[in-house]
Amino acid sequence: MKVLVAHLCQLLVCSQFVDEGTLKEEILFSSALETTAKAIDVFSKVHEFFHEYCLSWEKLVGVCTDGAPAMIRSLSGFVKLVKEKNPDITGTRRVIHRQSLASKTLPGNLRSSLNLAMKVVNFVKNSSLNSRIFAALCSDLDTDYKTLLFHTEVRWLSKGNMLSRLYELKDEVEIFLQKQKKDKLYEAFREEDFQLSLAYLVDFFKAINNLNLKLQGRNKNVIVHSDVIRAFTK
Template identity: 55%
Template sequence: MASSAKKRKSLDYYIKGKKPHSIGESLLKPCILSAAKFVLGEESAKKLSKISLCDSTVKFRIDELADDIKIQVVEKVKHSPFFAIQCDETTDVSQCSQLLVHVRFIGNETLEEEMLFCYPLETSTKVDDILAVLSYFFDENNLPWDKLVGICTDGAPAMIGSRSGFITKVKKKNSLAVGTHCIIHREALAAKTLPVELMDSLNAVIKIVNLIKTSALNTRLFAQLCRDIGADHETLLFHTSVRWLSKGNMLERFSELKDEVEVFLENQMKFNLLALLHSKDFGVSLAYLVDIFEALNTLNRKLQGRQSNIICHYDAIRAFIAKLDLWKYRILNKNTASFPHLDEALKGKELNKNVNESIRIHLDILRNEFLRYFPDIQEERPEWKLIRNPFLTDVSNVPEVLQEEFLDMKHNSSAMDDFNNLSLEKFWVKYLPMYLDLSQLALRVLVQFSSTYLCETRFSTLVLIKSKYRSRMFVEADLRCALSETTPGIKNIVAKKQIQQSH
């Protein structure tokens, strides 16, 4: 067991470490030979020196491992009753567009998620190019289009166009496939709008942060000032529009270092920016912005993560909209208990009428934007109630063709015990053989992706692997080995090898 664990740990280091292929020859092998010579002697070191760890050999082995993983994943997808995909594209360091596709399917008594492929788009990134790459992979690996039940994209016009979008063209191959606009992207878009007064405060913060952060000298001076004062932090944070949490994090850090920022601006004689900090209602507006973006970040984090489903995500969105109604009601009654930073900034004083109106308008805007980006959020879907808890669902809310099967499950005491002890996905997968039609109804919903979270997070790995020093490499094999949850069948790979005989 110990030997097996060591081998697995070594394998994880090589194929999941995302290191350059030359690291074996340039670093690992000299260390191994030096240690072997010291511990085991010259003869053992000579034998070990015959092991090939050059970059071409390492790349060849990575390709073999990736091919084995790919075969395993494709076979599991084929054996699944249905599957769903999420796809997104990004431009790598060599200005080549990479299309990354992840798949979710039924396997090993639950729903599994794996990278399906990562192919470069050699020319344009139009709908036809994306569809051609996907079709090529499906045809090459004999994946059936009629088992594809869901496609999740980032919501770009090329993806969701009603006439010529990617999802529209996929539906021509399977009309039952459901297209989904990434729920995290929609949440981020809904949170963008601000009233003029609050936008002015936000822009003032961004302007001051940029002054300090874009200058190396100012960054060092500000860090030294924070150390001298004994502040909890030494740096401010940049705001990046494309990063989901950055605006809230930037505002929170600025609020924590507001006194230090004032001292720094005064020392640097930036009195115009200092005037912005001392302007009427700036402190109160900043406190509200910190609170509301902290709430939005909390929502965003709930929408992130693996093994999530659209039912849980819609529940989180509904809860947030309900909170907006509560917050608006409290603000109208001059109650700021929902906003701790704002409550502390007021220090018992009554909220200014202008700021009160700005907050009320913003809460109204947020609610309207969420309803615009989630037009179906208020709809009651009977099948979701059934999926969430079949034992609390009335038979009248179940389609007629499934009612008898549903009653069999509802009065199965063992199934009820399993429902209380297993995750939603594991429960429905377990009872798929016993209650086929009912379980398929549930799993067709649960298997669908509601966000492109996996693609977004895996792009970071892609950037790490395909750096400016390895800009010409075909990245799929390395990416598959680094990201896959499937263990390559090393014994099978080795068994197919033939030892080179001496001449």
């Protein structure tokens, strides 16, 4: 799994293995991808680790990746390169529904509301001065939180967290936009349709977050995942 933080591409490899009859999960290693993040770059890092610690490709049973082309491309993907080392492995994809994908299928009005919410957050947090002024405003109003949250396309929880925090501080945001004389943004933020859409989006992404969290953790298997997804759908 590749995680982008401050423009750095980080490879994180986790492992499942049987130890004295018990299935265990551990982080195998983490390594920066200094330049490109192609399948061969990921494979080279894993291969170097296997070689350094004398791990055998023949003992590898399966590989689970995300759905990125570099991971699953049939002719040159990471899974394909691993199968050249061990043709018997099983390649699978993770089933967690990333919010970045879910948000791209929203109806037009909700998508517009989501974009407006992100625009408001970006304005409040686009400078240190704005952030300090907003924090001071929240302190004066004795709110539970004093900052809004950015979102990132890579971290699947972040869009829901960003919307929830914005909704909790919506009164303070409204005051801030008015004081900063951002009239168009202020009026758009105050519209009833946007306020209703924002509340709906908070509930929508909260439901997806809860689903995603249930698909994680130890001692989970395809039967448990199937039950959770079926219950969510109904």
